Amino acid sequence: MSEIRALLPPYDVFEAAPRGAVAPLGTILICSADSPAVIAGPLRLLLQRAPWCAPCLVTGPHTSDPDVLAAIHELPGHMTFVSPAPNDAVLMSRALEAVGSRESPTGGRMAEYVTRRTGRTEFRAELTALLARDAVLSVGEMLPMRTLRGRLRRFGRLTGHCWETIGTLCRLGASATDDPVELLAWRAGVESRTLRAWTRRFLDVTLHEFRERVGWEWVLESALRVAGYLAPEKTAVTRPVMTENLIVRITPLPTPPGLRRISRQAQYALPSLNTPPPPGK
Numbered sequence: 001m002s003e004i005r006a007l008l009p010p011y012d013v014f015e016a017a018p019r020g021a022v023a024p025l026g027t028i029l030i031c032s033a034d035s036p037a038v039i040a041g042p043l044r045l046l047l048q049r050a051p052w053c054a055p056c057l058v059t060g061p062h063t064s065d066p067d068v069l070a071a072i073h074e075l076p077g078h079m080t081f082v083s084p085a086p087n088d089a090v091l092m093s094r095a096l097e098a099v100g101s102r103e104s105p106t107g108g109r110m111a112e113y114v115t116r117r118t119g120r121t122e123f124r125a126e127l128t129a130l131l132a133r134d135a136v137l138s139v140g141e142m143l144p145m146r147t148l149r150g151r152l153r154r155f156g157r158l159t160g161h162c163w164e165t166i167g168t169l170c171r172l173g174a175s176a177t178d179d180p181v182e183l184l185a186w187r188a189g190v191e192s193r194t195l196r197a198w199t200r201r202f203l204d205v206t207l208h209e210f211r212e213r214v215g216w217e218w219v220l221e222s223a224l225r226v227a228g229y230l231a232p233e234k235t236a237v238t239r240p241v242m243t244e245n246l247i248v249r250i251t252p253l254p255t256p257p258g259l260r261r262i263s264r265q266a267q268y269a270l271p272s273l274n275t276p277p278p279p280g281k
Contacts, residue, residue, distance in 0.1 A: 005031075017029065017042070026212075028215070030095055034068065040071040047076050056080050057072065107128040113217065114229075123152075123155050168198075173218070
């Protein structure tokens with residue numbers, strides 16, 4: 001197999017490894033666990049740029065070598081392993097089963113993801129308790145509820161109940177299952193219509209789309225994006241604009257923090273027509 005390949009929803013064909021932020025939610029990255037250079041280089045870079053991808057390593061004759069094990073140890077993400085397969089179809093099946101059979105993420109693992117993506121490490125303790133199914137210490141014992149509400153408001157618009165719901169959705173997404181919707185809702189402790197409302201409200205996907213993807217990483221990433229904790233993962237689109245006798249291409253600029261309204265003209269920057277070309281052009 002090639003060194004790094006991607007298995008994208010609906011998981012029916014392998015594709016070339018995506019470049020970081022363009023990886024779709026629910027992507028599984030599959031890499032041979034034989035080369036420390038590939039593991040510590042391209043694979044690690046991909047997982048740092050797109051941490052919502054689920055990593056899956058294919059074992060080989062050199063997987064147990066000390067330098068390979070050291071490279072694997074330094075990888076970010078919730079790792080899983082599969083044995084070599086005779087063909088792509090078998091490898092797809094093994095990778096999906098392995099990712100869908102991982103242990104449910106702990107509150108600490110999910111909180112680490114959130115703090116790493118947002119850079120707000122001061123909320124790690126509260127998020128660990130809120131995202132966990134069975135916290136050792138309840139949030140009410142850690143902080144008075146009024147204090148907790150105030151701290152969460154400084155973090156963003158999600159309440160404690162919202163974070164608890166997102167933790168439940170992550171645990172549901174972590175396991176690949178063909179169980180009926182009613183059984184899935186029962187596992188979440190709610191009715192089917194409530195589960196449908198949750199996926200729409202917190203992830204902006206239908207329950208059908210939710211069940212088509214595997215892994216908890218994409219669930220948490222989607223929740224952060226929908227709630228406005230992260231900037232959209234997309235490339236700015238260059239659009240042509242007509243002037244009197246010239247077409248100028250302009251690119252939208254991000255709105256500065258704190259500005260609620262900004263004029264349409266101020267959202268764009270026209271490149272200087274007198275800017276000299278870069279060297280070598």
